[in-house]
Amino acid sequence: MQLADLYTAQAREALPPLWGPSLETDGEPPLSLAYGLADPALFPQEELVDTTAKILASHLNDALNYAPVAPALTTLIAERLHHEGVQAHEDEILVAYGSSQILGLLPRVLIEPGDTVLVEAPTFMGAVRQFKRAGAQMIGLPVDAHGLDVEALATTLEALKRKNLRPKFLYTIPTFQNPAGVTLSLERRQRIVELAATYGVLVVEDDAYVDLRFRGEPLPPMASLDQEGWVLRVGTFSKILAPGLRVGWAHGPRELIARLQMFKLEGASSPFVTHLVAGFSANGRLEQHIADLCAHYAIKCATMSQALRHQLPEAPFIEPDGGFFIWLQLPQGVQASQLAPVAIEHGVEILPGTRCYTDGSGEAYIRLAFSELPDNQIETAIRRLSTAIKVVQRPTEGG
Ligand SMILES: Cc1ncc(COP(=O)(O)O)c(C=O)c1O
CATH class of the missing domain: 3.90.1150.10 (Aspartate Aminotransferase, domain 1)
Known part of the structure; x- marks a missing residue:
């Protein structure tokens, strides 16, 4: 008798993490x-040490007990979204253990084996592996110097429609794309939002790098152009503060956020760390x-x-x-x-x-x-x- 005989079919087929x-x-x-x-x-090592001491002095119970995410963190995320032209209510925001957790919850809510998911080619495989594990069929769409090729997207959506197939979502990294480094133009952002509404496809806008701009003017996120609720924006504090804190978030249609939350069975992501991030970020420090x-x-x-x-x-x-x-x-x-x-x-x-x-x-x-x-x-x-x-x-x- 072997331990491995106890594994699920999915576990038997699983591959070790790409990262190593x-x-x-x-x-x-x-x-x-x-x-x-x-x-x-x-x-910011010293400031994180100081903020930790302050949190333990002022929010001991909220930070160390079973407790919700620090309300100040949700407010901070909403304010930063507002600054980008996205009107975010606090019940439309889900804080998680890194944006990776959000990308792992998504298939739980949206993907049945055999469902179609559209991704950029090339893309961030950390996300794609989570979709694949749920049994999604991937269609890769080309990326050029101005980001995702939206004409290829339009053609693909039309071809799928003719086959009666409605993709579950488009996963895109519009700004400083991982790995291609390119940024989706404003015209293309507008076109994607139009196509999403026309074909009823969710856009998962992963903006992990958006704040790390060295040159040029910021572009509006697709979440700010969307009037019809077809965009889920995913963000993270990994690139702008520290990946080891494992704090990411999603903002999107209230019902989808609530649905994602239903699969986050371990409860609120580290109350202590969310207080730490909010405490560090206060007063414009972030x-x-x-x-x-x-x-x-x-x-x-x-x-x-x-x-x-x-x-x-x-x-x-x-x-x-x-x-x-x-x-x-x-x-x-x-x-x-x-x-x-x-x-x-x-x-x-x-x-x-x-x-x-x-x-x-x-x-x-x-x-x-x-x-x-x-x-x-x-x-x-x-x-x-x-x-x-x-x-x-x-x-x-x-x-
Ligand atoms: C595009 C993209 N999305 C998400 C992530 C995951 O970030 P997190 O640390 O928030 O899980 C990464 C990390 O490299 C990334 O490149």
């Missing part, structure tokens, strides 16, 4: 550009912190962009206006899955583009996160990457 530590190496660990981690030097983060991440992005242009002129990319990632097109003939282990041998870890598509494509791309490494290591990492690419190219040279 760098491959073991004998010597120094590689410099990692693979994951969207925050730069630990940018955590906005000031975000401005500091943007200044730092802008330098990292510029450093990586410059190093890439210098070291790898034959590998094109679109320099993003914000976020954490550069999506690099590899020189002709270099395959991402072949490059990744060679890069590790040369002391740098990258994410192969294949990890960002639902159908195994993406061999021509890699995702490089400039967020985590200190500025002075970014150039070294790119130099190592350039060497690894040359090593992969070598056997094909001259024949």
